[in-house]
Amino acid sequence: MPSVFASVPIAATLRTQLASCGLRTAEAIKNLSAEQLSHQLQISYEEASELLQAVQAASTPKPRSALDSLSQQLQQSNISFSSNALDSLFGGAGIPTAKVIEICGCPGTGKTQIALQLSANVICNPEGDQPCRSIYIDTEGSFMAARLRDMLPTVSDLSTQDDNSPLDNLYYYRVCNHLELLALVKSLDQQLEDHNNVRLVVIDSIAFLMRMNLEDAGLRARLLTTIGQTLLRLARAHRLTVLLLNHINSKMASDDFLPALGDSWGHIVPNRLLLYEDKGRRYARLYKSSNLPDKTVPFRITSQGVRDTIPDQGHDQSLKRNYFTDDENSLPDVYEE
Amino acid sequence: MDWATISRLDVRPRIHSALQQSTYESLGQILQAPSLELQKRLKLSSLEVSELETAVCEVIYNVRSRRQTAAELQNLQRFLSTGDPACDALLSGGIPTRGITEIVGESSSGKTQLLLQLCCIAQLPTNKGGLGGGVAFLHTEGKFPIPRLTQLLTRYKDDFPPQFDPSAHVHYVNLVDTETLYHIVFYQLPIIIERQQIKLVIIDSIAALYRGEHFDQDTKGRLSQRKELCDISVQLRTLSEQYGIPIVCSNQVSDALLDNEATSILDAYEQWLPTVETDISDIELEPFVASLSKVPTLGFLWSNSINVRIRLARGHRTEELMKARRLMCVEFAPHAGKGCVEFEIYDLGLRAVSSTSETSDDVPSL
Numbered sequence: 001m002p003s004v005f006a007s008v009p010i011a012a013t014l015r016t017q018l019a020s021c022g023l024r025t026a027e028a029i030k031n032l033s034a035e036q037l038s039h040q041l042q043i044s045y046e047e048a049s050e051l052l053q054a055v056q057a058a059s060t061p062k063p064r065s066a067l068d069s070l071s072q073q074l075q076q077s078n079i080s081f082s083s084n085a086l087d088s089l090f091g092g093a094g095i096p097t098a099k100v101i102e103i104c105g106c107p108g109t110g111k112t113q114i115a116l117q118l119s120a121n122v123i124c125n126p127e128g129d130q131p132c133r134s135i136y137i138d139t140e141g142s143f144m145a146a147r148l149r150d151m152l153p154t155v156s157d158l159s160t161q162d163d164n165s166p167l168d169n170l171y172y173y174r175v176c177n178h179l180e181l182l183a184l185v186k187s188l189d190q191q192l193e194d195h196n197n198v199r200l201v202v203i204d205s206i207a208f209l210m211r212m213n214l215e216d217a218g219l220r221a222r223l224l225t226t227i228g229q230t231l232l233r234l235a236r237a238h239r240l241t242v243l244l245l246n247h248i249n250s251k252m253a254s255d256d257f258l259p260a261l262g263d264s265w266g267h268i269v270p271n272r273l274l275l276y277e278d279k280g281r282r283y284a285r286l287y288k289s290s291n292l293p294d295k296t297v298p299f300r301i302t303s304q305g306v307r308d309t310i311p312d313q314g315h316d317q318s319l320k321r322n323y324f325t326d327d328e329n330s331l332p333d334v335y336e337e
Numbered sequence: 338m339d340w341a342t343i344s345r346l347d348v349r350p351r352i353h354s355a356l357q358q359s360t361y362e363s364l365g366q367i368l369q370a371p372s373l374e375l376q377k378r379l380k381l382s383s384l385e386v387s388e389l390e391t392a393v394c395e396v397i398y399n400v401r402s403r404r405q406t407a408a409e410l411q412n413l414q415r416f417l418s419t420g421d422p423a424c425d426a427l428l429s430g431g432i433p434t435r436g437i438t439e440i441v442g443e444s445s446s447g448k449t450q451l452l453l454q455l456c457c458i459a460q461l462p463t464n465k466g467g468l469g470g471g472v473a474f475l476h477t478e479g480k481f482p483i484p485r486l487t488q489l490l491t492r493y494k495d496d497f498p499p500q501f502d503p504s505a506h507v508h509y510v511n512l513v514d515t516e517t518l519y520h521i522v523f524y525q526l527p528i529i530i531e532r533q534q535i536k537l538v539i540i541d542s543i544a545a546l547y548r549g550e551h552f553d554q555d556t557k558g559r560l561s562q563r564k565e566l567c568d569i570s571v572q573l574r575t576l577s578e579q580y581g582i583p584i585v586c587s588n589q590v591s592d593a594l595l596d597n598e599a600t601s602i603l604d605a606y607e608q609w610l611p612t613v614e615t616d617i618s619d620i621e622l623e624p625f626v627a628s629l630s631k632v633p634t635l636g637f638l639w640s641n642s643i644n645v646r647i648r649l650a651r652g653h654r655t656e657e658l659m660k661a662r663r664l665m666c667v668e669f670a671p672h673a674g675k676g677c678v679e680f681e682i683y684d685l686g687l688r689a690v691s692s693t694s695e696t697s698d699d700v701p702s703l
Contacts, residue, residue: 022348022388032384040384107640108669123407136407141436141574142644142671145411167408174405175398176575179365183398186368186390191400208641212560213567219369247641260641280611303674 008058010051017041025189026059079200079241080121081114082153083308085297089273089286094121097199098239100232102206104246104259105275110282110301111245112142114275115202117306118243120151122200123169133169134200135191139181139208143172151305171195178209178223185227192238201231205245207260221264228268244269281309338362346392348385355379356389367393417537417583418466420454423689424665424680429673431466433645434583436671437573441588441633442649447663447682448587449478451649452539453486454686455585457493459537460503465496468582470536471506473529475521477545481509492685508533515546515565522569530580538576542587544634563638570642588639590631605630612666612675620679624652625664645670665689 008026010018021040023029029037029052038048080094081087087094095101095118105111115136122134136143145167152166171191175181181203192198206227214220231242247260257274259266266272272288285296298309342364343356359379361367367375367389375386416431425431432438432455440448456474461467474481483504490503497503508529512518518540529535547566573584593601605626613622622629628650633640640646646669652662666677679690 021384022391023384024391028384028387036382036384106637107643107646112671140644141578143410144414144433144672145407146414147672148407149411165408167411168406170407172405172407172410173400173403174578176578177571179368180398182368183394184400187394187398187400190391209571211567211641212564212638213571215564222371223369247637249637277608279607280609301674 008054026055029055079118082117082306083299085308086299089295095241097241098235100235100242101271102244102246102269103273106248109275109277112204113301114306115204115243116148117151119170120148123166124153130197131169133195133198135198136172137203138174181209185230198240200241202243207247224265345396348388348392352385352389355381364393417468418458420458421688423678427676427678432583434581435577436644437584438645439586439588439643440647443590443628443651446649446651450682450687452541453489456507457489460506461496468536470534472537473535474509475540476509477512489686518546522572536582538584540586544589548634589634591634593632601630602626613677625650
């Protein structure tokens with residue numbers, strides 16, 4: 001979608017001047033007085049106040065009725081997990097736009113796989129004739145392009161394009177330390193204005209660079225808040241979904257997981273999804289959400305990506321019987337709490 | 338701050354001079370500082386501070402030059418072969434050249450044997466599954482097994498040019514404490530990787546030092562040790578990314594202390610049964626379950642720091658078959674699903690055993 005700043009009617013020369021002063025967003029200009037602006041840009045006071053008014057008019061949110069926002073929400077296309085069970089966690093059609101979601105889980109529970117599947121579904125579903133883009137910020141080096149390619153849903157009208165073109169719509173950034181991560185998140189605003197139609201931003205993972213290696217707990221909390229707030233703002237302003245992957249720090253008892261990064265981070269993320277494995281099967285539990293019930297669903301990961309479990313698990317059960325004489329009741333496919 | 342750093346910032350002269358007089362020592366400090374603090378300490382307007390922040394972000398992370406698309410990355414992905422087609426198939430191609438791969442298992446489950454085999458294969462040209470470069474081997478468990486390495490290299494002698502001595506390209510160091518490990522990983526490893534054309538870094542094992550030291554330390558000491566482990570994992574991943582080389586670490590296991598033995602074995606059954614006994618591989622889990630029930634050391638902190646975990650398990654000896662049975666399992670990997678292969682160690686290394694006629698059809702024998 002076009003940015004606020006791009007839609008403000010400003011002369012091209014003035015825009016270049018603004019950019020040379022580091023003023024690339026409406027946000028930055030709004031905070032200034034007309035005097036400061038006229039001094040900085042060496043333009044008359046009248047011109048500066050006109051500019052300010054135009055920027056303010058364009059960026060002030062107009063009051064909207066609940067009906068308007070509801071109808072807008074219904075128009076937005078959701079991002080599907082490629083699994084009906086996982087989609088049902090978010091109301092049936094996958095992740096709605098403009099959500100910030102954290103996925104946490106032990107290593108090997110499928111965090112990266114779900115992130116790849118969601119990315120694949122974004123880049124394969126263009127909106128009209130506009131291709132949708134996805135940004136993948138990798139802090140761990142676990143991104144595998146070939147795995148992403150395997151997960152691409154087969155689209156029938158691919159004949160006009162060559163096979164690679166969906167992959168061109170995923171922008172990948174590798175960050176190696178917490179400063180790079182902070183700098184990248186702070187420059188995302190500019191990125192999102194340069195490339196329209198970014199629908200998904202993934203950080204895989206938020207925890208790895210923000211662990212014990214940052215000794216100063218106060219600094220770590222502040223950086224996390226900065227990153228969290230920036231992402232929440234971007235999600236709202238650009239109507240994109242932000243997916244944050246997080247680690248599990250310790251497993252106190254068999255069903256008590258503790259996500260990394262502590263409580264202050266827990267307050268920032270509005271939606272949390274926990275992935276875990278039990279008896280060799282994978283489960284996802286939505287355990288924090290502002291508007292959806294706590295629910296647990298099973299899923300599986302195949303060579304083509306994230307999928308629903310097959311209802312018939314008879315094969316596994318018969319194998320188990322060899323080892324466990326007291327026949328355990330199999331888990332129901334979906335159980336709600 | 339020194340002029341060389343300041344001059345990299347694309348800002349107006351007034352901001353340059355304000356930085357020169359300030360007490361800030363690095364660009365990182367400026368990036369982390371809140372805008373209001375910058376305004377106060379540098380005596381700049383909010384406009385100038387936002388200009389400065391944009392410029393600092395650009396120097397620390399240049400978004401345009403660091404951006405890659407998935408289509409570009411697809412051509413860069415490479416794998417290091419394990420030397421056995423069935424094991425490579427298990428790993429969907431082999432050990433990925435980015436990130437840290439952990440090989441964990443009981444003592445005598447074959448960890449070091451696999452690592453030594455990787456030492457040989459890494460030096461092969463890329464069309465033979467290798468990476469065409471030397472190996473840096475950080476060895477922490479006793480004496481480096483040179484005779485065994487020499488023996489393994491004979492298997493590949495025809496693949497190397499006549500004058501090429503592969504053992505000359507395995508650079509090893511014996512480590513005795515965590516301080517030396519830290520120093521080598523941070524200061525010497527980057528230099529040796531560059532100078533000696535290192536294409537594979539092996540640490541055998543990461544656990545021995547961190548497990549063995551500081552039994553009686555207080556909370557503060559343990560915390561600093563955990564921080565060190567975090568730092569090492571960040572540094573290893575950075576090196577892997579920078580030079581495009583795989584990092585392979587071995588790790589030990591400990592008995593599951595939380596539950597009693599019977600429970601942990603039952604858990605291992607439930608966890609591994611769907612992986613081991615599938616339609617494709619019909620390996621009996623029973624001999625290996627005691628070995629698989631053990632827990633990798635160093636906890637969640639380390640588990641969260643690795644990309645791939647390969648589990649080696651050793652079956653208990655049976656009366657009629659004196660030879661130990663061994664199992665290689667993929668516990669997690671971003672590119673490969675769970676699975677396992679039974680393998681054996683023979684005089685020239687490590688190879689998969691086809692337990693049923695079904696698997697021997699799929700896997701061409703060596």
